[in-house]
Amino acid sequence: MRLRRCGPDAVLVELESLAEVAAARTALAAANLPGLVDLVPAARTVLASFTPGSPGPRLVPGVLERADLTAPPEVTAGEVVLPVVYGGPDLDLVASTAGLSVEDTIALHAGATYTVAFCGFAPGFAYLTGLPDPLCQPRLDTPRTRVPAGSVGVAGEFTGIYPRSSPGGWRLLARLADDVDPLFDATRNPAALLSPGDRVRFEARP
Structure with missing residues (x-):
């Protein structure tokens, strides 16, 4: 330290x-x-x-x-459940790289509980830890010039959601359902839906 x-x-x-x-x-x-x-x-x-x-x-x-920096902190933050629709443009790539079927890839991603480690890159963009090992995969060799807002992706040890349209190189698995609150709203208090320490789960929708 x-x-x-x-x-x-x-x-x-x-x-x-x-x-x-x-x-x-x-x-x-x-x-x-x-x-x-x-x-x-x-x-x-x-x-x-x-x-x-x-x-x-x-x-x-x-x-x-x-402080004991080797001990995991007690969880006092809330849990946020985010409904998502799987079928992102890189879902087949992630499944193939993981050696899994698409169905098992979806079940693995949606079955984990994640923690917001920190926020950055864009307002409301949360880096979520807890990604199962087979889904820990590198970014795309060539980033996209435009990733739609609400896209759910994986990169390295993280999964995350793009709060707004932007360039990006994460492998995209899904998108947020239409009825999910905005990840960032400057008129809301707090403005970001996800904060460090929050627990997050993804709920698969048809």
Whole structure:
């Protein structure tokens, strides 16, 4: 673990794994640090930002020294069930690469419970961990110039949903059902439907 100051009012915690990121974020959130404004997890870091002049940044090292970063955090977040329609353009490719039938690929993806590790790339885009090993596959060799909003894909150890139309290279398995709330709505509080720590399940629809 390495700590880096980001200006006078923020600390970047560099860690070795997604599990350590989750444990560090949980420990910092539970510490009631004075002036804490936000905790922003990423693949191998957590950024803790504070109000100007707060003593919070000086207390971060002590909190993390006392925390067990090897222990998975207790789950206190809610569970979000997202209805999806399988049949994405890369479903056959993912099934073939995994050595599975299309039906078994769908069952494997929909049968897992995922956790939001962090958000990024686009507002509302959540990187979900918990992807079964056979579905952990590389990005496409040639990214698409346009991925439709609501597309559900896999890339590496993650699965995720494109909140809006954008370029992208994830292998696409499905799309969100039409009646699902927007993944990001700036007029809503919170604006993002999925937040770090949330549990997510996909529900297959015809």
